[in-house]
Amino acid sequence: MNQIPNPRWTGPRIKHESTTAAPYGAITVEKVTPIIGAEISGVDLGNPTEAQMAEIHRALAENLVIFFREQHMTPEQHLAFGERFGTLHIHPAAPTEGGHAGLMIIKADRDSPRANGEGWHSDVSCDEEPPMGSILYIKQCPPVGGDTLFANMYAAYDALSERMKAYIDGLTAVHDGEENYRGTYANFGVKDRPAYPRAVHPVVRTHPVTGKKALFVNKGFTRRILDIPLDESTGVLAYLFEHMANPLFQCRFRWRENSVAFWDNRCAQHRAMWDYWPATRYGNRVTVKGDRPV
Template sequence: MIDVKLLSGALGAEISGIDLTDVSDENFKTINNLLLEHKVIFFRNQPLTSEQHVALASKFGPLETHAYVRGLSEFPEIIRIIKKPEEKTQWGEGWHSDVSYNEKPTKAVILKSIKIPPVGGDTVFSNMELAWETLEEEVKNKIKNKKAVHSSLGGGFFLDKYKAMQSNGNMDEYSNTHPILRTHPETGKKILFVNWTYTKEIVGMDKEESKEILNYLFEHQARLDLTCRFKWTENAIAIWDNRSVQHYAIADFYPNKGLGFERVMDRIAVEGDHPQ
């Protein structure tokens, strides 16, 4: 029997009673329906092999390789995210929607925990459909037909702080332009599609006004009532709809707490579409 435990009123649910090694069409339909409803879903005690991880992710669509980070040798679609014991930073710090700088930003991410510190390193998610719904009408009218520039920030952003993360040879910075208000291709819901990490300016707007509006939007997106928080355990799986949510990997690795422990995660991303 499937059990769904809500993590907050805004989004997120922890699911039990589903075997993620079952990649039948029927099981995938159940998983995808839960994802569309809750935006991010979590499963514990799912010790997937790399082959099973890839098989699950492939049900969502074609798999991405990262623009800057080298994947596993046998599974190039899998990025192994490693925080070394002495490192105080964490890959994915700061509010963001994964690779929003791509021409076709990621559709979904399937993240598996391999090694977890005793404390620290939770991940927070925020619902960008609610972020749009709760904006003031005056702000909505000002931005609903605008586009924004998203920058990749270059390879150093993803590699310099993390000793165990390896470059695939590309270090160039590039950007793409996307609508600030996008429509979810499966549900038709409206989504506020800018983020603090990668969105740099609003096209055709005075730089100061653009900066002021974006900063307002970034603060709005981080409202606690739009979020949920997940505490990782080993062999947990998170699947999130990257079109509808942002996330923040918390680097609370302080002395005598999470610092001094390694954190290892395997990430697979599914190719998305052109935001409309």
């Protein structure tokens, strides 16, 4: 006679990174959650030392998103800080500040038809070479609301069943910017381009620095998985989008004026909450170029 297994919890099992890593000496790092996020203090991003830069690189790799308070950078310093991580990425659609092609305007107020990127996404994943990371400097924020959520895509991948991992490894998916970008920035006086970026990327990518596997599909840009029937793609993506939005993989950042968030687009997704209308949220984003996902 077959026995029915005892019911038990079969939800995601979250892997925690080792806490025995060497201590930081040039900056102070305080984790936001065990899974993702850390707040960094003891550094002026407008004039960091070489030792601080080395530890900021490390903190980003270990925490996926890092936060800084009470920063006072000029646009030139913001751009220069981004350039310490690589060549700057130029957004295919968004308005820019002060004649700087790499300094994106992030703003939502009572006249905005929508906020920048309010759904879960990885920035500009529709590019052939999506950004490595984004550095958002908020200068004006609403009195309440306007938090940004971040999710760990290493943890989301690790928590999948072994059968699901085997199924999606090697699959590719289409990422398309058309739906996101066309008409989005008309209130800034930005005219639409004839076409927006479209690319095919692996559903699971390997991080070029850490060597870890991460889910690389997102609700903002991923339209379908290739080489499987459309209805199957729709079902698998719906499952992955719901799975990766599990709060167990997340941290939440409450903005204050002159705060900075720096996230790794290769292994993290984010969602900006637009719960503050008609208040204003304004700042600038510098984005660092990445490489083709593999």
